[in-house]
Amino acid sequence: MDNSTPKEKILKKVRAALLQKGSPYSAQIDLESDVFMPEIGEPVEVFASNFTTQNGNFVFCYNPFHFADEFLAVAEENDWQSAFCLEPQLQELFKNCEFPFQSKKNDVKLADVGITGCDALVARTGSVVLSSRGNLSRTASIFPPVHVVVAYRNQVHYDLKQYFASLNTQTITDWPSMTSIVSGPSRTADIEKTLVLGAHGPKQIFVFYIEQDKPL
Template sequence: MRNITTSKEKLLKKIRQALLEKRDNPYPNLENLPLYPPVDGHLDVMFAEQFMAVSGQFAFCEDEVQFIETLLELAEQRNWRKIYCWEPALQEILARYEYPYFETDKDFEQAEVGFTLCEALIARNGSILLSNANAAGRRLSIYPPVHIVLAYASQLVPDLKDGFKLLKEKYGNNVPSMITNITGPSRTADIEKTLVLGAHGPKELFVFLLEG
């Protein structure tokens, strides 16, 4: 009787033989090599380019005055009236220049803009690292159709691992229960491969980067 060996049996036989033969790892230092090449250039420029490439809108501000002036101009153009801000540090800046905002969640279903800070800006892919450790919690960056983030140059890092390092330095063992990485406005192309913005979150995403 002829011995019949299927393709599956041949493959399993090769696997068994390979497991029995002990060989040295041909790439012993592979895991120690960096995944990406070193960042060459300014982090702010890299972040801005990558962020705008995924439909984000970016504004660099030298100081708080320029930030408020840019925000006022933008709000006037878009006719924003219901801007919600829950983080004390951000509220302090807006109050200093008498910029109107909602500090509670009253009529939150009518919110037009959610205004938050962030944990870090990831230059490599133009992403924003957020957590629920601050007063903005989980809702303010998700529900309103427009999300505005105020960030500082000191929060710019090359890669995601550097962002997590900042979190570790800031919170120690009390890591926030929610950490999210946002890359551009919410989007989907599930239906007929047509790109739709604002499918599961904000339709527009702005980053104001302060030098100081």
């Protein structure tokens, strides 16, 4: 008669399973190629398509002057009165288009829009890569009801694999304490299985893409 306790029986099964070695990987298995079929089109076109499918808003701009015109038009259409921005490079853009913005952290609650740059745009998933590096503010991308991302041509990557490969891990010394991947407004269906957008952050996210390389 087996007088083993339930715990001992479980441990015996675990030991027996560990003694059985699985078959080794076949040399024919391809572990390098992508499992997804590549999407056809320019990376920025693929990004725009996938991003808007996830309820994001995409605005194409030829240069910073075109950006100013497009931003002011979108701001007027959506009745934005004030923005929150901590990044000096982006602040210059808004000074040029004469749109009022807040630059003190405590004033974020007064802003209709939070403005940030980004680390990358990921075309295949329609995602924006954000981090706490430099002057990128976590508050600006989360607290205001609308998040506006300003991105440039050399920040577009087809997928995350390509983006990570572009990072020089040997020379980067200031790794950010936070990196997040945003694919449209946050969403939840916890309550009665009804989809709600922007439940845990901005209700809208806009990407203003400038068809120029990001200034150094």
